[in-house]
Amino acid sequence: MNRDRIILYTGLTIVTLLLLLSLIGPYLNKWTYYEQTLQRANEAPGWEYWFGTDALGRDLFTRVWVGLRISFIIGIAASLISVVVGTVYGAIAGYFGGILDEVMMKLVEILYSIPFLIYVILLLLIMEPGIKTIIIALIIVCWLGTARIVRGEIVRLKEMDFVLAAHSIGASNWRIIFYHLIPGAAGSIIIMLTITIPEVILAEAILSFLGLGVSAPKASLGYLINDGFQSIRSYPYQLVFPAAVITLAMLGFNLTADGLRSFIDPNVKK
Structure with missing residues (x-):
């Protein structure tokens, strides 16, 4: 097995295990996500609380895997939404070219120049904080990179023979795209x-x-890291x-x- 396969399979194994733990991890012990036991607050990891407890006596093991689930969602x-939007946008700009391409890509550059936190703060002013708001804010920013990449690929591909052949048999522009x-x-x-x-x-963890991200009682990994950071000197395991x-x-x-790049991208040296 070559190096590229090892990298790919290692990455897939880690992601798969974490996905499974985010689904079944909260059910591997008797503690629930919201359950508080104040007399067991800030308890160190042990046989009963595998990752210890937080300041409210909640089981950190359960909260970490639920937090990972929220982060994954x-x-x-x-x-997915960003890639779909960026793909369609970039494909249209790259295929039609000309003034349309210039206008569309100038818009991308303008949106790129606005700091990410500005989008988040504006959305929080008009929407309630929560998972939906964070997803919308992330989509607004993340589709831009995909649009640039896809636009470059379409500009290259549209001059190839299979596209010319599609034109010759009367395929519409949208069908070709x-x-x-x-x-x-x-x-x-x-x-x-x-x-x-x-x-x-x-990005969500940082927010x-x-x-500025997911608010209590829900907690993503970023929220848990923030909680742990507050008590890092006394209870470092919480971080x-x-x-x-x-x-x-x-x-x-x-x-x-x-790993995928090494198999898909012909420009990557094997």
Whole structure:
């Protein structure tokens, strides 16, 4: 087995295990996500509380896996929608070219120039804080990178023989875009998706850490890291466990993206 396969399979294994734990982890012990036992607050990891407890006596093991589930939901949902929007937008700009292409890509540049926190703050002013608001804010930003990549791929692909052949048999522009060009750029789109998911998860964690993300009683990994950071001197395990899990998630998705790139992108040296 070569190095690229090892990287890909390692990344897929990490991601798969974390996905499974986010689903079944909260049910592996008797404690529930919301259950508080104040007399057991800030208890160190042990046989009863595997990851210890937080300041309200809640089981940290259960909360970490539920938090990972929330982070995955936000990361995967926002990434999928972002990639779909960016793919369609970039494909239209790249295929039609000319003034339309210039206007569409100028809009992308303008949106890129606005700091991400501005979008979040504006959305929080008009919407209630929560998972939906964070997903919308992340989508507004994350589709821009996909649009640039896909636009470049479409510009390259539209001069190829299979597109000229589709033109010659009378295929419409939209059929060429959706049935020929976008499938032809599928490799780059898949790579962008695997790259976008960890970026979104990390961005959500940062927002939650700053108090702009998922609000209590729900808690993503960023929220748990913020909680642990407040008591790092006295109870470092409250920071270590959620931080370790989000680090593993980042590692798994990035290894998967690197492995896929080596198989899909012909420009990557084997």
